[in-house]
Amino acid sequence: MNEEFLRVVVVRRGKVRPTEFRLREAENGLSLFRKVDEPTSTEIIDAVRAAGKQGDLAVVEISVKVIVDLGLRIVATKGGTLNEAVNAIHIEPRPSLWRTIWLKLRGRPIHMWLNEFVTPRLAESARLID
Amino acid sequence: MNTTSATVNVPAAVLELFDAKPPVLVEVRFLRMGTPSDWFLCDDEREFSTVLDRLGIGVEIHLRSVWDLAGIAEVIWKR
Numbered sequence: 001m002n003e004e005f006l007r008v009v010v011v012r013r014g015k016v017r018p019t020e021f022r023l024r025e026a027e028n029g030l031s032l033f034r035k036v037d038e039p040t041s042t043e044i045i046d047a048v049r050a051a052g053k054q055g056d057l058a059v060v061e062i063s064v065k066v067i068v069d070l071g072l073r074i075v076a077t078k079g080g081t082l083n084e085a086v087n088a089i090h091i092e093p094r095p096s097l098w099r100t101i102w103l104k105l106r107g108r109p110i111h112m113w114l115n116e117f118v119t120p121r122l123a124e125s126a127r128l129i130d
Numbered sequence: 131m132n133t134t135s136a137t138v139n140v141p142a143a144v145l146e147l148f149d150a151k152p153p154v155l156v157e158v159r160f161l162r163m164g165t166p167s168d169w170f171l172c173d174d175e176r177e178f179s180t181v182l183d184r185l186g187i188g189v190e191i192h193l194r195s196v197w198d199l200a201g202i203a204e205v206i207w208k209r
Contacts, residue, residue, distance in 0.1 A: 006164065007164050007165065008163070008164050008165035009165065009166075019166065020165075020166050021166075022166065024159065024167065031161075031162050031163060031164045031165070032164055033164045044164065047163070048160060048163050048164065048165050050186050051160050051163055051185070051186040051187070051188055051189055052158065052160075052168075052184045052185035052186045052189060053160055053163070053165055053168060054168055054184065055168070057165075077162060078162065079162050079163060079164070080160065080161045080162035080163050080188045081163050081188065082186065082187060082188065087162075090162055090164065092162075
């Protein structure tokens with residue numbers, strides 16, 4: 001399980017803040033890309049920048065093991081950039097089905113649960129790559 | 131539709147928000163692009179147009195007056 005996922009972040013004073021990993025309401029999983037040879041992380045950054053993302057952009061790696069250990073399932077979904085190759089490697093780690101039902105029964109929005117229990121762990125494990 | 135930027139038609143609801151309750155907090159969401167939102171505080175349409183001019187296709191813009199952050203008066207604009 002050496003595979004890794006990527007997220008585009010803004011580096012401020014050499015640091016990546018935990019807020020880079022927070023979800024907005026109505027989101028069911030954090031938007032990430034699979035790490036593959038092609039497209040490269042540079043192409044991913046370029047695709048995101050082309051949409052208008054600003055700042056000192058970089059890519060962080062998140063181990064699949066961390067995501068699996070958190071009990072999340074990995075769902076392949078089409079990305080939203082204008083680069084089809086980049087869109088093809090887009091994924092979202094989402095809560096398991098039983099966790100989704102459990103949250104629904106308690107009236108707890110999925111994004112709130114993810115922000116409370118998952119975001120801190122992902123932020124802690126994310127590693128900036130060159 | 132009115133024109134704020136040279137290249138973009140801005141919905142009337144957005145212009146009304148700047149007329150009625152500036153400054154406006156602008157959140158640009160990059161949907162399924164593996165990155166979080168960008169945030170801007172715009173005093174007027176001119177500042178907003180400089181934000182707009184840099185944006186590509188596929189983003190979702192959420193605008194809210196700083197005087198109504200907890201309210202429901204949010205304008206959502208998908209491009």
